Amino acid sequence: MAPVVKIEALHKIYDSGEVPVHAVRGVSLEIQRGEFVALMGASGSGKSTLMNLLGCLDRPTRGRYLLDGIDVSGLDRNELADIRNQKLGFVFQGFNLLARTTALENVELPMMYGVHKLTNREVRQRATQCLETVGLGNRAEHFPNQLSGGQQQRVAIARALVNQPQILLADEPTGNLDSKTSVEVMGVFQKLNDQGITIVMVTHELDIAHFCKRNLILRDGVIVRDEIVKDRLSADVEMKKLQSAEAEAKLTSSD
Amino acid sequence: MRITNTTVVALRALRRSKLRSILTALGIIIGVGAVIAMVSIGNGAKSQVEAQVASLGQNVITVFPGSFSSGGMRSGWGGMSSLTPDDAEAIGKEVANVAGVSPEVRDRNQVLANGLNWNTQILGEGPDYPTIRMWPLQAGAMFTDSDVRSMAKVAVIGETVAEQLYPNEDPIGQTIRIRNIPFKVVGVLASKGFNLFGQDQDDVVLIPYSSHMRRVSRRTYISSILVQAASAESIQKVQDNITDLLLQRRRGKEQDFTVRNQVELAEAATATSKTMTVLLGAIAGVSLVVGGIGIMNIMLVSVTERTREIGIRLAVGAHGRDVLLQFLIEAVILSSMGGIIGILLGIGTSRLVSLLNGWPVLVSSSSVIVAFVFSAVVGVFFGFYPARKAAQLDPIDALRYE
Structure with missing residues (x-):
């Protein structure tokens, strides 16, 4: 089967300042369907730039990017928008939900800009279904400020899933969350990955990267390590460990 | 479908900040209301004057005797004894397009x-x-x-x-x-x-x-002599013909009469009230423009404040055009809703004024339509710049915006 992502000698040079910045210097990469990849690196390593390129938010200076078999390196603004809408799902560090807008309406957002004509009922149905997938079926009418950080991030994941994308892209999805909620969100990702969804996430936390199947480490705009995670963590197991630790510390009741 | 969706999106955005939407629309409400009320009051005054002029008769031409002077004292129009029933009879017989004499x-x-x-x-x-x-x-x-x-x-x-x-x-x-x-x-x-x-x-x-x-x-x-011309168009011709005929009957003697038509009188009488209507309308129009600038101001603030929202929309697949349309529709909804409420307010105010002061007030449908169309145009005009600004944002920059 063809890889979902195939990039060849990708370069990105920012020349807006006085000195041109060579952020990505010839990255070649293949990601197969069903993979769960963590993109790691120190700040300035080019991981965010690579993520923006993968997410079709930015265009490479040189090189080729085949997403689901389509060469997206030469597409214009609107064509890229359609690709983002149909083939990609985004989860951000800061959740980026619309304020004063219910969880359900937030999840409906990508369908507002879809090329498929959906009836209002279909839109509502799909959004509700995605909220149920992330375990928030009973929070549909809540506003973001009525939800915890973990719940907000799960709404964001539901929004990313609603157009049935080829890849889920997550930029530091646990960056704003405490360790327990991080494990909770990683659990959602693992469950989705088990259902066959390809996930690429940026993180700088090693333990979070251990929930993934493959780790890529970037330094100075090139991939310096590409390895399969051997002792992969399971979110369910980690969650149980955390709960028992909490019970011992009498933070929560033992049952 | 996309336009309907965008309209839904725009309505949701307006609903999210109700108070601000109402206050923004208030500028247009007051502007349109003032235009309608002022023009209605002006039109009422004008129609009253016109009705009084019309009561003098329609298409009426009046022939007055000329003035004479005696020992250096001039009598003014109508002082001379120069018109006879024969003159009147001649006008009725010889001048075309005369309906009555x-x-x-x-x-x-x-x-x-x-x-x-x-x-x-x-x-x-x-x-x-x-x-x-x-x-x-x-x-x-x-x-x-x-x-x-x-x-x-x-x-x-x-x-x-x-x-x-x-x-x-x-x-x-x-x-x-x-x-x-x-x-x-x-x-x-x-x-x-x-x-x-x-x-x-x-x-x-x-x-x-x-x-x-x-x-x-x-x-x-x-x-x-009162003469009625057959139609408004023929007044001038009939007036000239009467002058020629009466001069001819006087066989080259000095002109001892004057011919006036009622249009001149009507124009003089309505000119003042017309000026007043224009003046009132213009003053009210200024407030409408001010209202439009208010909309532009709020939309600009809104674009800056919602930069992240725009970034999210662009990231999940909105085209620049969708964002442009959303902000434009928001502006037009604000201004046209303001327009509709303003029209009701204006009609209400005119009724109240006519009730309290007993002034004649005439709400003309044309002023209502013009005010509404103008308010919608204000929305498009003042909404376009902020909307275009929003549409041209780069998704990455917009998402990073704090």
């Missing part, structure tokens, strides 16, 4: 009936007079050409005279004495009210001009 002789006199007496205006007129002045009779009939020829002692009286002399009975068939000469009342004119100059037009007695000249005033000349 009435020689007029004016005089004030004491009239008596039933032991009551009253000082009133005695007008000697031709049988066309009610037609020319658009002044129907409420009872009886106008005297005829044969009454004029026979210098009949018949009279048609105005309502005021009827009320004063025949308070409890039908005046038709009664006798009215003018200069002690008994005239038979054959008709009563419909009430016409006060004219532009505050005179009671119903305080009048009409008799045939021939009877007036021979029996009452004993004059050989007439005070003026």
Whole structure:
């Protein structure tokens, strides 16, 4: 089967300042369907730039990017928008939900800009279904400020899933969350990955990267390590460990 | 589908900040309301003046005698005794497009009936007079050409005279004495009210001009000639033809008459109220523009404040066009909703003004339509710049915006 992502000698040079910045210097990469990849690196390593390129938010200076078999390196603004809408799902560090807008309406957002004509009922149905997938079926009418950080991030994941994308892209999805909620969100990702969804996430936390199947480490705009995670963590197991630790510390009741 | 979705998105965005939306629209509400109210009041005043001018008659041309001077003293228009019934007859016969001619002789006199007496205006007129002045009779009939020829002692009286002399009975068939000469009342004119100059037009007695000249005033000349042109377009032509004809009849002598038409009078009378309407409308229009700038200001603030939202929308697949449309629709909804509420407010205000002050108020549908269209255009015009600004944002920059 063809890889979902195939990039060849990708370069990105920012020349807006006085000195041109060579952020990505010839990255070649293949990601197969069903993979769960963590993109790691120190700040300035080019991981965010690579993520923006993968997410079709930015265009490479040189090189080729085949997403689901389509060469997206030469597409214009609107064509890229359609690709983002149909083939990609985004989860951000800061959740980026619309304020004063219910969880359900937030999840409906990508369908507002879809090329498929959906009836209002279909839109509502799909959004509700995605909220149920992330375990928030009973929070549909809540506003973001009525939800915890973990719940907000799960709404964001539901929004990313609603157009049935080829890849889920997550930029530091646990960056704003405490360790327990991080494990909770990683659990959602693992469950989705088990259902066959390809996930690429940026993180700088090693333990979070251990929930993934493959780790890529970037330094100075090139991939310096590409390895399969051997002792992969399971979110369910980690969650149980955390709960028992909490019970011992009498933070929560033992049952 | 995309437009419907965008409209839904725009409505949700407006609903999210209700108070701000209402306050933004308030500028347009007040602007449109003020335009409607001011123009309605101005139009009311104008229509009142026009109605009074119209009560003088339609397409009426008046021929006055000229002025004369005696020993260095000039008499002013109408001072000369230069017009005769023959002039009037000639106009009726020889000038084309004339619908009616009435020689007029004016005089004030004491009239008596039933032991009551009253000082009133005695007008000697031709049988066309009610037609020319658009002044129907409420009872009886106008005297005829044969009454004029026979210098009949018949009279048609105005309502005021009827009320004063025949308070409890039908005046038709009664006798009215003018200069002690008994005239038979054959008709009563419909009430016409006060004219532009505050005179009671119903305080009048009409008799045939021939009877007036021979029996009452004993004059050989007439005070003026009323001519009705067949149509508004022919007024100027008829006026010129009358001048030519009368000059010809005077065989090269100096012009001893003047010809005026009513359009000039109407124009002079309505000019003031027209100026007032324009002035009021212009002042109100300024507030509408100010309202539009308010919308632009809020939309610009809104674009800056919602940069992240725009970034999210672009990231999940919105085209620049969708964002442009969303902000444009928001602006247009704000301004046209403001327009509709403003129209209702304006109509309400005009009603209130007319109720409290008794001013005539005329809400014209054209001013309502113009105000509404203008408010929508204000929305598009002042909403376009912020909307375009939003649409041109780069998704990455917008997402990073704090």
